Amino acid sequence: MTGMAEQVPPGTAPGSTGWWRGAAIYQVYLRSFADGNGDGIGDLAGLRGRLRHLSDLGVDALWLNPWYPSPMVDGGYDVADYRDIDPAFGTLAEAEKLIEEAHGLGIRVIVDIVPNHCSDRHAWFQEALRSGPGSAARARFWFRPGRGDAPPNDWNSIFGGPAWTRVPDGEWYLHLFAPEQPDFNWTDPEVRAEFLDVLRFWFDRGVDGIRIDSAAVLVKDPDAEPDGLDPYTDRDGVHDIYRAWRRTSDGYGDRALIGELWLPDQNRFAAYLAPDELHTAFNFDFLGCPWDAAALRRVIDTTLETHTPLGAPPTWVLSNHDVTRPVTRFGREDTSFDLNDRRHGAPTDLRLGLRRARAAALLAMALPGSVYVYQGEELGLWEVEDLPEDRLQDPIWFRSGRTDRGRDGCRVPIPWSGDAPGFGFGGDPWLPQPPAWRDLTVEAQSADASSTLGLYRRGLRLRRELLGFGSMTWRAMGEDVLAFDRESGITCVVNLGARPVRLPEGREPLLASDPLNQQGELPPDTAVWLR
Template identity: 50%
Template sequence: MTEIRSLAETREPEAAAEWWRSSVIYQIYPRSFADANGDGMGDLPGITARLQSLADLGVDAIWLSPFFTSPQKDAGYDVSDYCDVDPLFGTLEDYDAMVARAHELGLRVIVDLVPNHCSDQHPWFQQALATPPGSPERDRFIFRDAPESGLPNNWESVFGGPMWTQTANPDGTAGQYYLHIFDSSQPDFNWHNEQVREMFRGVLRFWLDRGTDGFRVDVAHGLIKSDGLPDYAVDPAAASMGGTEELAPWWGQDGVHEIYRDWRRVLDEYDGERVLCAEAWVSPLSLMAKWVRPDEMHQAFNFPYLSCDFNAARIRATIDESLREFSAVGAPSTWVLSNHDVVRHATRLALTEDNPQGEGIGPLTPNLPDTAIGLRRARSASTLMLALPGGAYLYQGEELGLPEAVELPDEARQDPTWFRTNGERYGRDGCRVPIPWEAGVPAAGFSPTGESWLPQPAGWEDYARDVQRATADSTLNLYTALLRLRRGHALGAGTLAWLETGDPEVLAFRNNDVVVVSSFAGSERELPACTTGLAVLASSAPQPSGRQIAAESTVWFRA
C-alpha cells in the first residue's frame, strides 16, 4: 500500500480550523445564475434569492465571477470601476444584502478580482491617453514608443493578433503603443508602479470592509513581464493561458510573488480567515505550488487535474504529483473539473478531439459525444474528486449534470472567440448558458419573463433543479449526498493511501474511513479485494450485483 501524506499531517494542529483547506466552493457566473428583474441578465438579487439552494447542496462558500462596473466587452473581465457594481447586476446595497444572506446561511463569499488589466474606459487609462509620453499617468500602464518599423516586440495576444495597439497623438499623428495580453480594450497595468499597487490595496480593503471573505485572482501569473520585454514566439500548440513547461516572458515571472505577499499582509489585517485563490496556468505543479507558499496565496486552481483525460494512469499520476508538491509548501491541493472558461466536463470527458482552453469546440468538431456517456463519466469523475483530500471548486450547473450547450443559434453567440475564429470555434458560450431551476415556467426559472441573454437549449428543463430534487438517482441528489458524506467523514482533511486493484483501469484508495474505487473501463470489472465485506456509501451509477463495478463509475465504501 502506497501512502501519500495529506495536509492533515503537514500542518500544525491549531491550523486545522482553516476552512479553506478542505472547503468546497461553488462558482457563480452572475449573468447566468438567476435573474430577479426579468431583463434576461442574472443579477445579485437573483443570487440572493437562490442562496438557500446552495446551502442545501452543502457547499462552504460561493465565488462570484466579475460584477464590477464594466463595458462588458469581455463579460466583465474588463473593469472600469473596481469599487462599484455594474447596473446590469444591481447595486452595492444589493451586494451587501447578498453577503448578509450568505453569511446567515453559513456561506462565505469570494469575489473575482482582475488585477492584470482594466478596461480602456477606466479613468486611469483615459487619463493616460490624454497625457503625453513619459507622464505619470502613462506610467501606470505599459506604453512604448513606436519603433521605426514594426511593433515594440513580437508578442501575440491571447485573443489573437499583436499584443500591442497604437495610440494617436492630439495632432492625429501616430503615437505610442500600449501592451495588452488580452483584447485591445484591456490595457495591462504596470505593476512596477507604486500607484498601481496602492490602488489595489485600496480595492482589497474596500471589499473586505464589506464582509467579503476572499478573492479569486484572475490571471494571477501575468502581472509582471520579463525585463526588457524580449521577443518570444509561442508554440502554436501551447495553451494560450500558459500551463506549458517553458514560460513565456509575460507568464509566471518571479516578481508576482512579491505582490501576493503584500496582498496577504492586507488580508491578514482582517479577522475571519480571508483567502486568496490563484488562477495561475503554470506548469509543472512544483511551479504552481509557489503561489501558495505560507506567506502568499491560500489556494491555486489545479488546472493540470482539470486537463486530465478520462484515463486512470494520468489521473493517478496527477493526484500523486499534486499532493506531493502542494504538501511540500504546506498548502492544500485545490481540485476542479469545470469553470466558465472550459467545455463542461459532462461533455469534455467524452470528447476525442482537441478543445483548447478558452476556445472550446466548433461546428467542424467530429464525433461529438453521446450525452449519456459524457454524463456517466462526469458523475464518476466528480465522485472521485470529492473524495480527495484538499479543497474543491464546483461550477454552477455541474451539480445538475449540464452538458456543454452546443446547439446555440449562430446569431445568438456572443463569445469573442466565435468572431475571432470566423466561426471555427464556439468559445465559452456553451458553458455559460443560464442554468435551469424549475420545469414548466419561463426560462426554466432563470428569469420570470422568459428572457435569457443566451438561449437555453431544447431539453434544458429536463435538468431543472426541481425535477432532479424529486428524482432519487439524479445528479443533484448525488452531489448533495457526496458533499454530506465528504463533510461527515472529514475527507477534505484526510489522508490518501492507494490500494492495489490488479487492474490498470481501476483505481482504489482509502481516505480516513472511506474506501474509494473508480473504474475507467468501458465494461464491468472485478471489485478489488480491499472492498470485501464493506458497505456502499455512495455510487456514481447503479452497480451490478456481486463482486463487480459498473463501467466508468466510482463507488465509496465505508471502511
C-alpha cells in the same frame, strides 16, 4: 501512501480556521445564475433568491465572477471600477446584503479580482489617453513608441491577434487579452498601492476570499531582450506582489487568496503556495486530464507531492466558465481539455459523458483538499455548441476571425423549473437554452434521488461530514481502477476500465455514481464510496 498531514500551514494568520482547506466551493457566473428583475441577465436579486439552493446543495462557499461596472466586452473581466457593482447586477448595498445573507446560511463569499488589466473605460486609462506620452498617468500602463508603423514587439494576444493597439498620438499600449483590456504596469507603485486598497475595500465588506484572475501574468518587461523565458508568464517578480497581498489578507484573519494559475511546471506552480504567498490555487492539470486511470493517478500524485511539503491544500476542479463542460468533454473520443483546442463540434456521446462526469464528481469530492463546483455541473448540463452566431459574445469569437466559438457554450443560463426554454431563470435568457434541458431543471431533479442533483447533494453533505482535507492511501485494484482509503474510513473506488470490478469484501456501499450490477460489482465508468 500518498497523503497530507492535518495541520495548519506555516504563515497562517492567528485566529484563522483555514476554512478553505477542505471547503466545497460553488462558482456563480452571476450573469447566468438567476434573473431577479426579468431583463434576461442574472443578477444579485436572483442569486439572493436562490441562496437556499446552495445551502441545500451543501457547499461551504460561493465564488462570484466579476460583478463590477464593466462594458462587458469580456464578460466583466474588463473592469471599469473595482469598488462598485455593475447596474445590470444590482447595487453595492445589495452586494453587502448578499454577503450578510450568505453568512447567515453558513456560506462564505469569494470575489474575483482582475489585477492584470482593466477596462479601457476605467478612469485611469481614460486619464492616460488624455495625458499623453511620458505622463505619470501613462506609467500605470504599458505605453510604448512603435517600430515605425509596427508595434513595439511581436507579442500576440491570448485572445488572438496582436497584443498592442495604437492610440491617436502614435504610441501603443499593451493588452494581453482584448484591446479593451489594457494591461497594468506592475512596476508602478500606484498600481501596487491601488490593489492593496481594493483588497481592503472588499475585506471590510465581509468578503472571505479573493480569487485572483490570470495570477501569473502580472509582471512583464516589453523592453527586454529575449532571455529564453516566457516574456510575461510566471516572471519571478510576481511573487513580491503576492507577498504584499498576503500581509494584507493576514491582517483580516480568516481570509483566503486563491490563484488562477495555468502553469505546466509543478515546481514553479508550488512557488506561489509558499507560506507567505497564496493560500491555494486552481488545479488545472486535474481539470484537463483525460478519463484515464494512469493519467489521473499521475496528476493526483503530483498534486499531493507538490502541496504536501508546503502544508497547502490542493484543489480539485472539473469545470469553470472558461472550459468545456464535463458531460460533453467526457463523451468524446479525446476526453482531455486544452484551452487552445476546444474541439467544438466533435462527436459526443452525452449519455456516456454524463456517466463519466458523475463518476468524476465523486472522485473529485473524495480527494483531500477543496473541491469546486461550477454552476450547472450539479445538474449534468452539457456544453451548448449550437448557439446562433448572432448571439455569441465571447471576444475569442471575434478575435479569432469567427473561427473559434469561444466559451459561451458553458455560460448558458441554468434551468430552474418548467418545461420550456427560460426554465424559470427570470426573463428571456441572454443566451438561449436547449429545449432538451427540460429534464435537467432543479425542479425536475429535486424529486429524484438518483438524479445528478441528488448525487451532488448527497455527495457534498457526506463529504462535509467524512472527507474534506486530510490524508489518503492508495489501494491496488488493477490498472484501470483508482481506489484509495481516507482516514475517516471511507474508501473511494472508480472503475475507468471496460469491465465490472469486484469491490473489497466487508465494505458497505455508501454512495455510487450509478447503480452496482446484480452481482454487486462496480460497472465501467462508475465510482462508489464504501465504508
